[in-house]
Amino acid sequence: MGSAVRDHQQQLHPCDSLLLELNVIWDEVGEPDTVRDKTLLELEQECLDVYRRKVDQANRCRAQLRQSIAEAEAEVAGICSAIGEPPVHVRQSNQKLHGLREELNAIIPYLEEMRTKKVERWNQFVHVLEEIKKISSEIRPSDFVPFKTPVDQSDLSLRKFEELTKELESLQKEKRERLKQVMDHLNTLHSLCEVLGIDFKQTVHEVHPSLDEAEGSKNLSNTTIERLALAVDRLREIKIQRMQKLQDFASTMLELWNLMDTPIEEQQMFQNVTCNIAASEHEITEPNTLSIDFLSYVEAEVLRLEQLKGSKMKDLVLKKKSELEEHRRRAHLIGEEGYSDEFNIEAIESGAIDPALVLEQIEAHIATVKDEAFSRKDILEKVERFLNACEEEAWLEDYNKDDNRYNAGKGAHLTLKRAEKARILVNKIPGMVDVLTTKIIAWENERGKEFTYDGVCPFTDTSF
Incomplete structure (x- = not known):
């Protein structure tokens, strides 16, 4: 049993x-039966409660799966819409799915793939947006408004990306053009600062601090470019002013050197000054050629020469006066001076006459004498030949009076040859006189004054 x-x-x-x-x-x-019945009722109720909890739990699980599927599908649809791709419905594309879990498991990989695509696309957008922001801040800092990225990232399509890329390319082109302008101005400024002896870094720092930095981006705004252009114009104006000052110093220096016959060795010390006497603004490129220190150095030398000139003025006047007299002697203008009062040394020493003015007058007389000597050159050559013929004529007369002229002796044959040549030359004297007279008359008509030779009028003075 x-x-x-x-x-x-x-x-x-x-x-x-x-x-x-x-x-x-x-x-x-x-x-008892009553206790049994009560206990059985309690057992039934507890069983119902357990079943109800299980059913509720199953309902919640189903609802969560449906919600997850819906959210995943919605997120996939949103990403597809944002990046501009057509949405894919997993349930329609795969009819073999059984149950909500399989359906969710099928959607999750596709969702992860779309999330990855969105992140990659967003990173591309961020890179372009950061470049746009950076360039905009460089070329338009005054009116630059930081680019606000879309919070919902709702439009990440290729069309939008192409629009941003074109905007970036346009800004990059503008940046290249502005950078070229800035670099051209900076190169010009550097050259000007080198010539003028000015601190280049300090100059560009005053325009904008970013221009002084070797690395990093430079401010390329309109204001910066305008200020650079103004700085170039200002330094170029300073360069022209200093160049004119240097050229004035060079001219004065050359005049003083010529006046005082300064040795070539001493002049070569300032060759870098005098070589720029006729240079144009763009031809002066040597560093510190127009610096304040160098101009002061040249000015000090000019002042030294001026002082030296003052101490040597009497000697210079005497030297130039001797030079004038030598030119007159060579041109046989002796006896026509008439300038002794102008060049009175005593008047110069007493301060009654400006020695510089006297030197200018002497130089003017020298130029006049040189001009007249050139006009008399042909006549003077003929006068020299005429005087030589006259000397031979006088010698021939003395020779003819010598009774022993035919005696054979040492050098007798040379004397005979000279006598023969002297007779030929004497025979030409009348022709010489005619030609010389014609030349002198023509010269006097042209110059409007009488021709003299060492103060004597040819052919009218017996001493000639």
């Missing part, structure tokens, strides 16, 4: 088996 009950219990559902075992226990215990 016992084994039969056990076999029957094993064939029952676990709950029925337990209930049967409970009844056996109650029979043995003698539990």
